[in-house]
Amino acid sequence: MDGKTAFATILEREGVDVVFCFPNNILIDACAAAGIRPIISRMERTAVNMADAYSRVNNGNKNGVVLVQGGPGIENAFSGVAQAYADSSPLLMVPNHPGTRRHGTSSDFDAARNYEGVTKWADSANHTDRIPEMMRRAYTQLRTGRPYPVLVEMPNDVLAAEISEEQFHYQPQRKRRSAGDPRDVSRVAELLVNARRPVIYAGQGVLYAEATPELVELAELLNAPTMTTTLGKSGFPENHPLALGAGGNTGTKMVGDFLAKSDVVFGIGTSFQKTLASAPVPAGKTVIQSTIDEKDLNGEYPLEEIIVGDARLVLAQLIEEVKDRLGADGRRGDESVAAEIRQVRQEWLAEWMPRLSSNDAPISPYRVVYELNARLDKANSIVTHDSGNPRDQIVPFYAATTPRGYIGWGNSTQLGSGLGYAMGAKVAFPEKTCVNLMGDVAVGMAGTDFETAAREQLGIITVIVNNGAMGGYEKNIPIATERYRTKYVTGEYAAMAASLGAHTEYVTDPNEVGPAIERAKEISATGQPCVLEIITREEPVFSQYYR
The missing domain is CATH 3.40.50.970 (Thiamin diphosphate (ThDP)-binding fold, Pyr/PP domains)
Incomplete structure (x- = not known):
């Protein structure tokens, strides 16, 4: 088979049934021949945005794939990929390239080098028999650790050349997850159980980990009011009695009031960065962070305790630790926090109802x-x-x-x-x-x-x-x-x-x-x-x- 057929076969094995595109890329037709639907946008950034959302709503279990032209196409796509990188979205960018002989010329746009700052990993396939290796590495990066875009440039001569059946070996890559250090989990559980007014501060890591049931259970066991960032919005049901709603550049009154009165703020699946998507944590709070990415730690907020691990696995560990300390039902049945939230919500909505x-x-x-x-x-x-x-x-x-x-x-x-x-x-x-x-x-x-x-x-x-x-x-x-x-x-x-x-x-x-x-x-x-x-x-x- 030729390189472009090998590429399309790999996408098939990874469960890809749609690619987001803007011509001209010979892989579009290769994918169509394999039964993979191409969706052509009117500009490259929209194709990236579609792939970004596709990856998000699938929680990274299926990844959006973007096929664009080398040179002007991948140049135009940059802003969309930069946004996906800022928001930690695992999509696969695949620009083509006129051919390996043109690498290094003054008119050549080196996608791999120029995209290093907005991808987790970027490289160019320099030989046809390396296509399975490059795609294996790309999907491993997409499905391990913090989700980010990755890029694999596919030169036309590499796609046109042949790869033998003996050289073609590819197995789909699955997600890899790690739990937290039990010692860290135990210390965090102790702080949460002993907090007077804890607040759970949930980011989109909860969504990618599909950890909403565990987050709800921990909140109920601790009787802890729970908010989300803008990116984490929908990770905790906002009709739950302990829900404070979302907080970013704007937020509910409940988020502002409960953060101000808290003594301990537990961030789960959040980078704790001060952006338009995250409510500010007031000074003087005991801040705990659980994240999948060590680069986020002790950044813009000093941390009392740290857990590094997948949000779902960490929450499950914390649930067991809290049950050991508070019993199987924890603090369920104590309606005082829910009543306070309800009161603040009523006041807030009454204030805004003339506009609403x-x-x-x-x-x-x-x-x-x-x-x-x-x-x-x-x-x-x-x-x-x-x-x-x-x-x-x-x-x-x-x-x-x-x-x-x-x-x-x-x-x-x-x-x-x-x-x-x-x-x-x-x-x-x-x-x-x-x-x-x-x-x-x-x-x-x-x-x-x-x-x-x-x-x-x-x-x-x-x-x-x-x-x-x-x-x-x-x-x-x-x-x-x-x-x-x-x-x-x-x-x-x-x-x-x-x-x-x-x-x-x-x-x-x-x-x-x-x-x-x-x-x-x-x-x-x-x-x-x-x-x-x-x-x-x-x-x-x-x-x-x-x-």
Whole structure:
């Protein structure tokens, strides 16, 4: 067989049934010949975003694969891979290359070298009989340790040459996990049991480890209020009595209040980095961290105790240690913490209800979030945001109750990514309602890929909150905005999306937001993407209660 057939065979053995692409790459046709569906986006970054989301919602059990052209294609893809790296998403990048004879020329873009800073491992296959070795190493990197993108460059001459059956050996790679040091686990359990007001601070490592049941059990045993980061949102059901909700750049009042009053903060599956995706931990707290990656340790917060290990295995170890100290039922039955959470939540929602239920026009973006939260079937929906104000408005108020029912992102915050994330989620779970909330400026970055959704029959729902402005930017460009109206933009996005094959609605009445969502749910189920352009006001008031 030739190299490209060997590559496609390896993908088949790894269970790959779809690849995300932008021409020109001879591997696209090789994959199609092997029965692997190619999905062509309108730009490379969207292909990466789709693969990123596909990997996330599958918890890395299936990895998104991206095929792009060498040179301009892999150059254009860089921002999407950088974002996947910042958010720890395990996708496989495979650019082709004109041929090994061109390596080192001044006009040659060396993908492996240039991508070293945004991948876990990057290399180029220099001989056909090394393709199985390179792919084995790539999938091992994807499925061991902290999830990150990896890159394997495939030169055309390597793909065209032959590899004998005797030289072709490939076995699929499975995930590898490690538990924590029992001594570390014992010390952490002792601190948690003796804490007066512990808070569990859960990141997306809980999702990748598929550890939500264990996280819930530990929280109940300790009677510990539990929050998630933006990336970890949906890792702990937000309708649970001990749920504080999510905290990132914005967060619920419960997150702010309980972090402020805590004495011990236990981070599980989180990097504990101070980003727009993570609530700040107040000074003076005893901080414990359990992570899969030692590079995160003792970074921006000094740590009292450390566990290095897979979140699910570590939580299972902690559960046994806590039961040894508190008994099989732990502190279940003590309703005092849940009552306190309920009281704070009621106060918080009462404060925000005038915005969430506003009947004013232009429409409040919080009314849009309120309607999404009320009208989506949480168990059968996947929702994501875009960067900026849409993220900050939806993260506190959309209650995620099912693991991976929400894709939170934002250690890197590239406008327009949410559209690709919704499409990638829909490819992974076509039976689910997949929704992205984006601003009008984000549409300008990615809106041509409404056509991709229509062409591929990806029945997603895009909700555009159109306030005609680059929200939040005026604080950095006040003079330019005053003199030249720099922050203001225009566009007819529903009309644009309709021309690209989407069902569209243009909504100006707040009482029509909910019915428009209901119609979109029905139409998107047929495979036609839906775009709801909702005319909103600027509302730079955010749920931030950090102290």
